[in-house]
Amino acid sequence: MTLQLHNLSKHYGDTPVFSKVSLRVAAGEFVAIVGESGVGKSTLLNCMAGLDHWDAGTVQLEGVDIGALDEDGRAMLRRAKVGFVFQAFHVLPHLDVLQNVSLPLLLLGQAPQQRAQAMLEAVGLGALGARLPQQLSGGQLQRVAIARALVHQPRLLLADEPTGNLDPNTAALVMRALVQQCRSHGAALVLVTHSEAATSGADRVLHLRADGMHAG
16 A cells, blocks of 8 residues: 555644545555645645644555654655645756756666656657756646656655646646656556546545545
8 A cells, every 4th residue: 555544634723624534545546635725635735745744643655654753754755755746836947857857866866867858758848858947838847847756756646736827728738647657657646636627537536625535
């Protein structure tokens, strides 16, 4: 099992964000989580990676209890096992496209050039490696973010509204690239979104509400 949540709960003061969320995501599975704005989708995603703290319950990644690790341990686990794709792209403007995609490999002490170029080819940007981010469209930038998130072959990919800033045609292109690359790498994909269109290729669609997670 790649990812397992058991009775995960989080509050801000006396206000519950979500309660008793339990979820299993298998290797290679695409799970979409939908819900209204403010229901805690992004917070839940951050908890899955140990980027945010929770009040009760457990998160396990590849059998490792993330809550039992210190901050350095969580960071090392994320670096090796997790990829992120966010709505805001988070590319570094002073690095070219190939350098941006290479970053996860550099952090792991691996030779980046060949694999990073191959990932750019896989998302249809093989000829744009020398360009700076400001020279790319929003859809191209999101595909750079996908290539960067998958270049180190993580076991889990977390995607937070990755098509929220894109027009429908570009959004469909980005989602197709995202799902195809996850399938080809055998990575589990957890997507949080308010867009029903973005969930069309999911193996499961779950609804997050304040009282927990619900199927269908």
